[in-house]
Each structure stands twice: as structure tokens, then as C-alpha cells.
Amino acid sequence: MQLENKTVVITGAARGLGFAMAERFAKHGAKIVVSDVREEAVGEAVQTLREGGAQVHGVIADVASEEDAARLMDEAVSHFGSLDVAILNAGILRDGFMVKVSSESGEISKRMTLEEWQAVIDVNLTGVFLTGREAATRMIELKNGGVIIPMASIAMHGNVGQTNYAAAKAGVAALAKTWSMELARFKIRVAAIAPGMIATDMVLQAMQPAARERWQSRIPIGRLGTPDEIAHVAQFIVENELICGVVIEASGGLHPGMA
Numbered sequence: 386m387q388l389e390n391k392t393v394v395i396t397g398a399a400r401g402l403g404f405a406m407a408e409r410f411a412k413h414g415a416k417i418v419v420s421d422v423r424e425e426a427v428g429e430a431v432q433t434l435r436e437g438g439a440q441v442h443g444v445i446a447d448v449a450s451e452e453d454a455a456r457l458m459d460e461a462v463s464h465f466g467s468l469d470v471a472i473l474n475a476g477i478l479r480d481g482f483m484v485k486v487s488s489e490s491g492e493i494s495k496r497m498t499l500e501e502w503q504a505v506i507d508v509n510l511t512g513v514f515l516t517g518r519e520a521a522t523r524m525i526e527l528k529n530g531g532v533i534i535p536m537a538s539i540a541m542h543g544n545v546g547q548t549n550y551a552a553a554k555a556g557v558a559a560l561a562k563t564w565s566m567e568l569a570r571f572k573i574r575v576a577a578i579a580p581g582m583i584a585t586d587m588v589l590q591a592m593q594p595a596a597r598e599r600w601q602s603r604i605p606i607g608r609l610g611t612p613d614e615i616a617h618v619a620q621f622i623v624e625n626e627l628i629c630g631v632v633i634e635a636s637g638g639l640h641p642g643m644a
């Protein structure tokens with residue numbers, strides 16, 4: 386599928402990986418629907434893309450809301466008249482050990498709360514299910530096929546301090562493979578992306594220089610990935626008709642257990 390004049394919905398698109406994908410797809414002539422939960426951030430992203438010449442529409446939506454997920458896809462179709470690509474990128478972090486034990490006393494000092502678990506599952510897994518279901522529904526009704534790209538993570542293999550996030554991303558990977566089999570007869574391809582450590586503003590702001598250096602030393606290519614490199618993977622999935630039913634790990638060679 387070529388991107389020219391195609392309608393692309395991207396969740397979590399106001400910044401980071403989502404915005405990088407919006408920028409790259411817009412440069413290739415796609416019509417972009419920017420979706421995020423923060424009204425001000427959506428407005429800023431839309432303005433920036435329009436200044437670059439993009440056809441863009443902003444939608445404030447919470448992917449964990451069934452009503453919002455349906456409204457998002459409806460707005461994409463009503464505004465641009467089509468829905469060709471859905472990138473299910475919205476996600477949150479609530480990192481922490483499942484059970485944290487004090488090194489001094491040997492006693493349990495903290496446990497991951499149900500709220501911390503559920504918040505990540507609601508957005509990162511249920512949100513992908515809801516937006517994916519609604520995107521597939523519209524694509525089937527429009528009878529033009531399409532591409533759905535759920536965003537997983539190499540944390541799907543398991544990562545210390547990310548019980549909730551790792552579980553959600555493993556679920557996303559399973560959804561992608563399952564949907565690829567269910568939706569193929571409607572000419573809808575599904576493939577996921579599993580990024581490694583990517584230099585988004587959020588990561589760089591939260592990471593001390595020493596921690597960044599430690600991570601870079603563990604990555605075989607010697608550096609963090611860039612948001613545009615992940616956007617390039619998304620473009621490859623859309624444009625290459627053979628890519629379906631897989632999870633592409635874009636991590637610079639970083640694998641679970643290396644951290």
C-alpha cells in the first residue's frame with residue numbers, strides 16, 4: 386500500500402513515537418488523524434503538522450474508553466472519507482517491582498498495586514483491543530482493506546520492574562498474530578512493532594546521563610534508537626504487502642536478559 390492520500394489514524398500521536406510516525410507518513414502524502422488524551426498537546430501536534438503542509442485532523446480520545454475508541458474511528462471516516470491504516474500506539478508506564486524487598490531489613494517495602502497493574506492493562510492492552518476492533522470494523526465496512534499496526538515492545542519477553550507493561554505488551558503481540566489470521570480474508574494486514582530503547586523526549590528527560598551510557602553499552606549497535614527509525618518500520622509494514630502476522634523487533638540488537 387502506498388501512503389499517498391491514505392487515511393492514517395495514530396493513537397498517542399501528540400508526541401514521541403506517535404508524532405514521529407505522523408510526521409513521516411504526512412511527508413509521504415498521507416492524511417493524518419492525530420489522537421491523544423491531552424487536548425493542548427493534540428492542538429500543538431496538529432498545528433505543527435499543518436505548518437508542514439499535512440492534511441491533519443485531531444481527535445481527543447481515551448483509548449481505554451469503548452465510546453472514545455468508536456468515536457475516534459468514526460471521526461476519521463467522516464472527516465477524510467476513508468480509513469486505511471491504524472497505528473495503535475497509545476501507552477503509559479507505571480513501572481515498579483511486583484514485590485520490593487528492603488536490602489537492609491529484608492522486609493517487603495512495596496508491592497505493585499492493583500491500580501498500577503490495571504491502569505497499564507487498561508490503556509496498553511484493552512486500549513489496543515478497543516481501537517483495533519473499531520478500526521477493523523470500519524475497514525471491513527468500507528471494503529477497501531487496510532493495515533493495523535499495534536505497538537508492542539521488547540519488554541514483551543519480560544523485563545525487570547515492568548510486570549504490568551511486559552504482560553500488556555506480550556498480549557499486544559498475541560493480538561497482532563491472532564488478528565492477522567482473522568482479518569486476512571478482508572484484505573486487512575496486521576503486524577506489530579516491538580521497539581527497544583528509543584530516544585524519545587520522555588525517555589531522555591527521565592534518564593540520567595550515566596544511566597543512558599549504561600544502556601548504550603548494552604545495545605549492540607552502541608546507541609539508542611530514534612523515533613524516526615521506528616516510524617520507518619511502520620512505513621515499511623504499510624508499503625510491503627508481504628508483511629503480515631509478525632512482530633518486528635526494532636531494538637538495535639538489544640534482547641531480554643541483556644539489561
